[in-house]
Amino acid sequence: MSTSVELLLSSLVGRERGCVVLATALPWAQRRALQESLRERERALPLVILTADQHVLDAAAILSRGLAALISAASSSADLREAIEHSRLELDRRLARARARARWASLTTREREVCQLLARGMIDKQVAAELGTTRSTVQLQRARAFAKMGVSSAVEMSRAIPVDGDGPKR
Known part of the structure; x- marks a missing residue:
């Protein structure tokens, strides 16, 4: 990876909020490496790439790996703001999950x-009978469990259980 990419990655401590807006002429291989490095972090920041490059197949490959947005360098500032807002919402969803x-693990x-x-x-x-307890x-x-999960009803609990991993067997 290039020195600027390594510098960016080393400066991230994991508590940042926002997104990384990449407006550079990095080769696609380095962009993908940066994206993978960001994705591997527990609290990965979304990545928005500004590019004049129109390699649609490469873009599709990167988008399939979770890129927040890929917009043309000639796009308006409103497009960039929209991409950044989208990435903020995606980060909020990831943090909530x-x-x-x-x-759930607690x-x-x-x-x-x-x-x-x-x-x-x-x-x-019915739960007691199923589990053989009182x-x-x-x-x-x-x-x-309700206290640990921060819920006050079975309905809230069913919504709070993560679907991935060992969530409810519905």
Whole structure:
């Protein structure tokens, strides 16, 4: 990678908000390497590339790897603002998903089982029968899980469970 790309990557500490707007004549291979490096970070910043290059196939390959936007260098400032706003919204969604996964990971195995069954529409009594435990134990596990997940109802819980990984088995 070029020195400027390495300098950019080394300056990122992981707490930044916003996006990287790349307005440079970097070769596509280096742009892809930068994108991959950004994507590998836990809190990856979205990447917007300004280019006069019209290699549609390369652009499609980069977009499929999660590029926030690829806009022409001749685009208006409104197009650039729109791309940056889109990338901000995408970053917010990614951070929300990461927080949901972290909250889900904080639950015990039994709390996850209780939440999954509640998300499928079971009531406490049915969950207790399914898990071979008492209703009061399920209520305790449910209360702990709700507190950890920051929710107050089974409906909120079903929405808060991450779909990827070991989310609800619906």
